[in-house]
Amino acid sequence: MIILIAAMSQNRAIGQNNQLPRYIPEDLQHFKNLTSWHTIVMGRTTYESIGRPLPQRHNIVLTRDESRDDPRVTVINDYNLLLASSRGRVESTKHITSTRHLPYNPDNVNKAKALRQNMTEAEKKLRYTYMKPSNQHHRSPRSQQASTTPLVQGGQDEQSESGGIKYLRQQPILDYIVDFYCPKLRLVIEIDGDTHYQAWAQEYDQKRTKDLESLGLHVMRFTNNQIYYEFDAVVEQIMRYEDDYKKEEEDLYIIGWAQIYQLFLPYADQIELTEVHRIVDGDTYLPEFESDFDEVKREKHDEFDFVTYVRKVSA
Numbered sequence: 606m607i608i609l610i611a612a613m614s615q616n617r618a619i620g621q622n623n624q625l626p627r628y629i630p631e632d633l634q635h636f637k638n639l640t641s642w643h644t645i646v647m648g649r650t651t652y653e654s655i656g657r658p659l660p661q662r663h664n665i666v667l668t669r670d671e672s673r674d675d676p677r678v679t680v681i682n683d684y685n686l687l688l689a690s691s692r693g694r695v696e697s698t699k700h701i702t703s704t705r706h707l708p709y710n711p712d713n714v715n716k717a718k719a720l721r722q723n724m725t726e727a728e729k730k731l732r733y734t735y736m737k738p739s740n741q742h743h744r745s746p747r748s749q750q751a752s753t754t755p756l757v758q759g760g761q762d763e764q765s766e767s768g769g770i771k772y773l774r775q776q777p778i779l780d781y782i783v784d785f786y787c788p789k790l791r792l793v794i795e796i797d798g799d800t801h802y803q804a805w806a807q808e809y810d811q812k813r814t815k816d817l818e819s820l821g822l823h824v825m826r827f828t829n830n831q832i833y834y835e836f837d838a839v840v841e842q843i844m845r846y847e848d849d850y851k852k853e854e855e856d857l858y859i860i861g862w863a864q865i866y867q868l869f870l871p872y873a874d875q876i877e878l879t880e881v882h883r884i885v886d887g888d889t890y891l892p893e894f895e896s897d898f899d900e901v902k903r904e905k906h907d908e909f910d911f912v913t914y915v916r917k918v919s920a
Contacts, residue, residue, distance in 0.1 A: 606856045607688075607872050610639060611891055612879035612909075618887025620862050624654065632879045635911055639877055640858045642849050646687060646869075649673065651861035658821030665857075667865065676707050677821040687857055688872055707820060709777035717782045720775040727796045727832040728774070728784055735840050736772050736785070770847055779816055786822075790850050793817055793824045794843070796832060862889045870894060876914040883908070 611619050612632050619625075641661045649668040657677070658664040664678040665687070673680050681687065724732070772794070776786040785794040800806050814824045823846070827839050858877075859869045870892055898914035 606874045607859065607869055608856055608875045608877060609859045609866055609869060609873050610636065610877040611860070611866065612881060613891045614881045614883060614885040614887065616884045616887070617890045618885050619866075619891050620889035621885075621887045629879065629881070629909060631906065632909065635879065640860075643856050643858055645858045645860055646865070647859075647861045648865045651865070652678065657819065660818070660821070660823065664821060677819070684868060707778050710780045713777040713780070713782050717775040717777050720782060724774070725796065725798065725829070727798075727829040730832050730836070731785070731794070731796065731827075731839070732772075732774060734836070735843070770850075778820070778822075781813055781817070783817070790847065791822050792846060793822050795824065795826045797826055797828050799829070801828070863892065867892050874916055878912045878914065880910045880912055881908065882910075 612625060612629065613619050640659070644663040644665060645659060646665045646667060647655075649666055649670065652664075652666045665681055666673070666675065666678050667681050667684055667687075669682065671682050770787055770789055772785045772787050774785055776783050778786065778793070783793045784796050786792070787794075795810075797810070801810060810826070814826070817824050825842065825846070831839050859865060859873070873894075876894060876898060894914070897917055899917055900912060901915050902911075902913040904911040
């Protein structure tokens with residue numbers, strides 16, 4: 606389903622100088638609630654005005670520039686791919702993938718291979734007890750005993766799989782080698798040993814996390830002790846993140862300015878609108894749509910309303 610989402614003033618203004626015409630904290634929270642764990646589609650100008658991928662969302666940037674390269678998002682040059690995806694002609698928008706890879710330091714490739722041969726006991730426990738596909742019981746962490754019994758080293762494959770979700774181990778990203786990385790979820794899992802309690806290490810970890818998040822990745826950090834003695838809680842936290850991803854509906858939320866709305870309006874199934882109760886200056890306006898849509902829901906507030914419109918059913 607294609608859903609347009611915007612904030613519009615009484616004179617239909619939706620933006621000025623690539624910015625929202627009015628700052629409304631409730632509208633930003635409403636936008637987050639609607640779009641989290643979904644796919645958002647925006648034009649290049651909108652993406653550049655935001656300056657980063659929006660977290661907990663699959664970010665797609667639509668641009669005519671075929672040379673555009675940004676490993677933090679999926680870059681699409683043909684919007685027909687998105688239209689096909691939203692109507693089930695391809696399995697999922699998540700299968701519209703960029704050929705680009707996350708940046709990494711080639712000098713770390715051999716180091717990563719060596720680390721795969723010398724995993725810590727905590728890394729082994731998470732990998733072989735939860736991530737390996739042979740552990741059919743991994744979806745019931747309460748049945749596991751949180752022991753420190755060493756696990757037997759399995760095969761040397763680089764991928765582990767949890768419920769159909771694959772994890773790469775000791776994966777080079779930027780100048781770092783992360784313990785586990787799931788490309789599908791854009792999730793990094795780090796397991797910290799005792800040295801990470803030191804002040805210099807904590808400062809380094811903060812920078813490392815910030816750098817990884819700048820690529821649109823989500824970072825989870827656990828200590829060795831959490832893996833050894835609080836394993837159920839660790840697994841449940843990872844499972845919640847995985848399950849939230851699996852619950853994601855294949856809706857496309859269209860965000861941005863007039864041009865992209867004009868492009869997708871003929872195909873839109875629904876419009877989520879924040880109607881601001883005032884006239885504001887703007888240089889971008891929402892195209893007329895009311896004749897083709899019915900209002901089905903209105904949540905009233907003093908300065909604005911949250912309104913849902915759905916496309917009229919043809920007779």
